[in-house]
Amino acid sequence: MPTFVVETPRERYPVDVSRGALRSLAAHIPAKAGKLFIVTTRDVWDAHGERMKSALGGRAFDVLYFPGGEERKRMASVEALAEEMVRLGADRTSVVIAFGGGIVGDLGGFLAAIFMRGIPVIQAPTTLLAQVDAAVGGKTGANLVSGKNLIGSFHQPLAVLIDPDVLATLPAREYRAGLFEVLKCGIIGSPALFRRMSGDASSVLAMEPAIVEEIIAESVRIKAEVVSADEKEGGVRRILNYGHTIGHALEAETQYKRLLHGEAVAFGMRAVSHLGRLAGTCSETDAARMNEAISAYGALPPLQGVTAGSLVARLGSDKKTIQGKVHFVLAEAIGKVVVRSDIEESLVLEATRRALEELAPA
Numbered sequence: 001m002p003t004f005v006v007e008t009p010r011e012r013y014p015v016d017v018s019r020g021a022l023r024s025l026a027a028h029i030p031a032k033a034g035k036l037f038i039v040t041t042r043d044v045w046d047a048h049g050e051r052m053k054s055a056l057g058g059r060a061f062d063v064l065y066f067p068g069g070e071e072r073k074r075m076a077s078v079e080a081l082a083e084e085m086v087r088l089g090a091d092r093t094s095v096v097i098a099f100g101g102g103i104v105g106d107l108g109g110f111l112a113a114i115f116m117r118g119i120p121v122i123q124a125p126t127t128l129l130a131q132v133d134a135a136v137g138g139k140t141g142a143n144l145v146s147g148k149n150l151i152g153s154f155h156q157p158l159a160v161l162i163d164p165d166v167l168a169t170l171p172a173r174e175y176r177a178g179l180f181e182v183l184k185c186g187i188i189g190s191p192a193l194f195r196r197m198s199g200d201a202s203s204v205l206a207m208e209p210a211i212v213e214e215i216i217a218e219s220v221r222i223k224a225e226v227v228s229a230d231e232k233e234g235g236v237r238r239i240l241n242y243g244h245t246i247g248h249a250l251e252a253e254t255q256y257k258r259l260l261h262g263e264a265v266a267f268g269m270r271a272v273s274h275l276g277r278l279a280g281t282c283s284e285t286d287a288a289r290m291n292e293a294i295s296a297y298g299a300l301p302p303l304q305g306v307t308a309g310s311l312v313a314r315l316g317s318d319k320k321t322i323q324g325k326v327h328f329v330l331a332e333a334i335g336k337v338v339v340r341s342d343i344e345e346s347l348v349l350e351a352t353r354r355a356l357e358e359l360a361p362a
């Protein structure tokens with residue numbers, strides 16, 4: 001039962017990856033806690049609410065349903081949930097449990113971060129993406145009309161409880177989208193994870209329990225390590241954005257409708273594998289191995305109408321742009337990346353064009 005520890009300057013908390021991880025929930029609730037509020041969506045509650053109930057072992061709680069969807073990951077939803085909490089008698093001793101995908105985790109975490117200036121949250125992520133990424137690291141927030149995740153707060157949870165069993169009900173496309181983030185973890189920091197993902201794709205896709213647990217644990221280990229070294233993304237945490245600069249541009253260019261986040265990241269990773277090769281940070285062989293591994297997890301949605309020029313034009317407005325400079329995370333080898341802010345735009349265009357060409361139907 002692997003348990004990892006995230007340690008930031010002010011907090012220290014466990015991330016437990018194991019079948020039945022929720023069973024330890026009660027142990028993470030502070031002794032003096034008041035009311036418990038479970039933020040979730042109906043689909044997750046219908047499929048897995050019993051697990052949560054039995055984890056709480058007869059303890060009283062209220063369920064706060066959030067309708068779900070990126071378009072509802074908004075301040076208005078946080079406010080509505082907060083009003084409901086007040087109606088139900090919440091106070092400073094209340095605790096939020098975020099039980100759902102990354103949207104529930106981000107929004108429930110943000111609710112906890114600002115409710116009465118901050119109450120604790122426990123993260124119980126139920127999508128692969130949330131398990132390997134969103135739930136670990138304390139980033140919480142909501143979208144503005146102007147852009148995704150533009151308001152938010154760092155609010156580290158008391159604990160993150162990751163039960164791979166809940167993934168059994170996840171739609172296959174959501175699962176695959178999460179696998180691209182796992183692959184990312186391999187590329188940025190774990191040759192062993194990368195080898196597993198590229199060599200055993202059929203077992204991973206078939207959700208063989210042992211391998212699923214292993215790849216989640218290894219991804220969490222990397223995320224926990226990176227976040228512990230750099231909570232607020234001043235330095236090394238940026239490497240988690242591997243594939244995300246161009247991925248975010250693609251999500252925006254397709255109005256967040258055609259691709260899931262992980263799929264957009266997969267495209268971004270294809271583009272930066274070419275970019276690494278063109279900029280000379282990685283070998284052709286490694287670039288090809290990375291692209292093969294991405295391909296092993298299935299086709300991406302068609303991208304007709306998207307041009308390299310339109311994607312590159314969007315890069316300057318990415319939230320991660322620092323003083324007008326676009327930072328790219330590029331592979332040096334599989335398992336090792338470097339952050340570069342001096343990449344010629346012509347190379348970025350060429351790499352993006354390559355990635356688009358490869359995905360175009362023959």
Ligand SMILES: NC(=O)c1ccc[n+]([C@@H]2O[C@H](COP(=O)([O-])OP(=O)(O)OC[C@H]3O[C@@H](n4cnc5c(N)ncnc54)[C@H](O)[C@@H]3O)[C@@H](O)[C@H]2O)c1
Nearest residue numbers: 041068101102103104126127129130133134139166169170
């Ligand atoms: N805070 C961070 O560091 C961080 C990192 C990455 C992504 N994110 C955020 O995460 C969000 C995306 O998260 P996501 O990909 O999990 O999407 P999501 O939260 O929308 O979940 C995807 C869908 O699956 C459903 N679902 C969840 N668990 C299920 C289960 N076990 N069985 C069946 N259905 C289930 C959800 O209700 C939803 O319809 C984005 O808003 C993104 O900004 C945050």
Ligand SMILES: [Zn+2]
Nearest residue numbers: 133181261265
């Ligand atoms: Zn991501």
